[in-house]
Amino acid sequence: MEAATMAWTAAVVGVGLVYWFVWVMGAAEVKGKRAVDLKMGSITRDKVQDKYTQYWSFFRRPKETATTAASAEKVPAFVDTFYNLVTDIYEWGWGQSFHFSPSLPGRSHRDATRVHEERVADLLGARPGHRLLDVGCGVGGPMRAIAAHSGSNVVGITINEYQVNRARAHNRKAGLDSPRCEVVCGNFLSMPFPDGSFDGAYSIEATCHAPRLQDVYGEVFRVLKPGGFYVSYEWVTTPLYRAEDPEHVECIHGIERGDALPGLRRQDEISSIAKEVGFEVVKEQDLALPPALPWWTRLKMGRVAYWRNSLVVRVLTMLRIAPKGVSEVHEMLYETAQHLTRGGETGIFTPMHMVLLRKPVSTEEAK
Numbered sequence: 352m353e354a355a356t357m358a359w360t361a362a363v364v365g366v367g368l369v370y371w372f373v374w375v376m377g378a379a380e381v382k383g384k385r386a387v388d389l390k391m392g393s394i395t396r397d398k399v400q401d402k403y404t405q406y407w408s409f410f411r412r413p414k415e416t417a418t419t420a421a422s423a424e425k426v427p428a429f430v431d432t433f434y435n436l437v438t439d440i441y442e443w444g445w446g447q448s449f450h451f452s453p454s455l456p457g458r459s460h461r462d463a464t465r466v467h468e469e470r471v472a473d474l475l476g477a478r479p480g481h482r483l484l485d486v487g488c489g490v491g492g493p494m495r496a497i498a499a500h501s502g503s504n505v506v507g508i509t510i511n512e513y514q515v516n517r518a519r520a521h522n523r524k525a526g527l528d529s530p531r532c533e534v535v536c537g538n539f540l541s542m543p544f545p546d547g548s549f550d551g552a553y554s555i556e557a558t559c560h561a562p563r564l565q566d567v568y569g570e571v572f573r574v575l576k577p578g579g580f581y582v583s584y585e586w587v588t589t590p591l592y593r594a595e596d597p598e599h600v601e602c603i604h605g606i607e608r609g610d611a612l613p614g615l616r617r618q619d620e621i622s623s624i625a626k627e628v629g630f631e632v633v634k635e636q637d638l639a640l641p642p643a644l645p646w647w648t649r650l651k652m653g654r655v656a657y658w659r660n661s662l663v664v665r666v667l668t669m670l671r672i673a674p675k676g677v678s679e680v681h682e683m684l685y686e687t688a689q690h691l692t693r694g695g696e697t698g699i700f701t702p703m704h705m706v707l708l709r710k711p712v713s714t715e716e717a718k
C-alpha cells in the first residue's frame with residue numbers, strides 16, 4: 352500500500368475512533384449529559400485546574416478540616432467547589448441521583464436507585480398535599496422520584512448554584528416543576544425557611560458534608576412541623592472499623608479526600624446527635640447489611656467503563672472541548688471509587704445508615 356493511502360486510512364480510522372469514543376460510547380448513563388457537554392459547573396474554563404488544586408490542598412487532610420472552627424467554616428465553600436468540579440462527571444457516568452443503593456437481583460441500577468428513593472417516601476408516609484424538604488438535593492433525581500411516587504410537593508436545597516440550574520431544567524423536562532418540585536440555592540447549616548414549614552424532610556448521602564451533624568439536624572428540626580418525620584441516609588464507619596489498622600485508616604481517608612468530607616462519623620454517633628437536637632429516634636438500620644446485596648458492585652463492574660471514560664476525557668481535553676483539569680478530577684474520582692469499593696468489601700463503611708426521626712408534638716412528649 353502506498354504511504355499516502357496508509358496515511359489516509361490511518362486518519363479515517365483515527366477520526367472514526369474518536370467519534371466512537373466521544374459521541375457514541377461517551378453518551379451519558381442517563382440521556383441528557385454527554386461527554387462533549389462536560390463543563391465544570393460555574394467555574395470558568397481557565398480556572399478549573401486552580402480550583403482543583405485549591406480543593407485538593409483543603410481536603411487532603413480531612414480530619415483537620417473539621418477540628419478547627421476556622422477551617423470548619425470554610426467547608427461549605429469547598430464543598431461548593433467540589434460540586435462544580437464533579438457534577439457533570441457524576442451525571443455523565445452515574446445519572447441524576449448522586450447516591451448508592453443495594454443491588455437488586457435481575458433489576459437495573461436505575462430500578463435499584465428508584466426503589467431506594469421510594470423507600471424514603473414510604474418511611475415518611477408522604478402523600479399528596481404534603482410539603483417535603485430535600486436536604487442536599489443534588490440535581491434532583493431523588494426529588495423527582497419521591498414527588499412522583501408519593502404525590503407530595505418537594506423543595507430541595509443545595510449549596511451549588513450549577514446544580515440548582517441543572518435540577519430546575521430536569522424538573523421542567525419531567526413535567527415536575529414548581530409547585531411539585533422547587534429548588535433553592537442555600538446552606539443547609541442555616542436554611543432560608545421559616546420554622547415549622549415542612550410536613551416531612553429527608554437527606555440522601557448529603558449530611559456527611561456537614562462538619563457538625565448537630566448543625567444540620569438542628570436546622571431540619573426547626574423547619575419541621577411538630578409531629579413531622581425526617582429520614583436520613585448517612586455515610587458512616589461501622590463497628591468493624593479499627594482506628595489502629597493503617598489499611599482501614601487509609602481507606603476512610605481516601606473516601607473523605609475524594610468526596611469532600613470533613614471527617615466521617617461513627618455509626619453510633621448518629622442517633623445520639625439526633626436526640627441531642629430534640630428528635631425522637633423511631634428506627635435505625637444499616638440498609639447495606641444482608642440480606643441486602645452489595646451497593647459497591649456497581650462501582651466494581653464499571654472498570655472497563657472507567658478506562659473508556661478516562662480516555663474520552665483525555666481526548667476531549669486534548670481537543671480543547673473539555674477544560675484543562677477535567678482529567679485530574681476524573682482521576683481523583685477513579686481513586687475514590689477504589690476506596691469506596693474497599694470500604695464496602697471490608698464492611699468498615701456504609702453509605703446507607705438509615706435513621707427515621709420524629710419531631711415531638713410537644714415538649715412534654717419529648718421527655
Ligand SMILES: C=C(CC[C@@H](C)[C@H]1CC[C@H]2C3=CC[C@H]4[C@H](C)[C@@H](O)CC[C@]4(C)[C@H]3CC[C@]12C)C(C)C
Nearest residue numbers: 440441444445449450556610657660684685687688
Ligand atoms: C454521596 C456522594 C457521592 C456518591 C456517588 C454518587 C459518587 C462517589 C464516587 C463517584 C464516581 C466515581 C468514579 C467515577 C468514574 C471514574 C467516572 O468515569 C464516571 C463517574 C464515576 C463512576 C463517579 C460517579 C458518582 C460516584 C459513584 C458523596 C460525594 C458524599
Ligand SMILES: C[S@@+](CC[C@H](N)C(=O)[O-])C[C@H]1O[C@@H](n2cnc3c(N)ncnc32)[C@H](O)[C@@H]1O
Nearest residue numbers: 448449450487488489509510538539555557560
Ligand atoms: C452526594 S450529593 C447527594 C445529592 C442528592 N441527595 C442525591 O442523592 O442525588 C450531596 C448534596 O449535598 C449538597 N450539600 C453539601 N453541603 C451542603 C450545604 N452546606 N448546604 C446545602 N447543600 C449542601 C451538595 O450540594 C449536593 O447536592
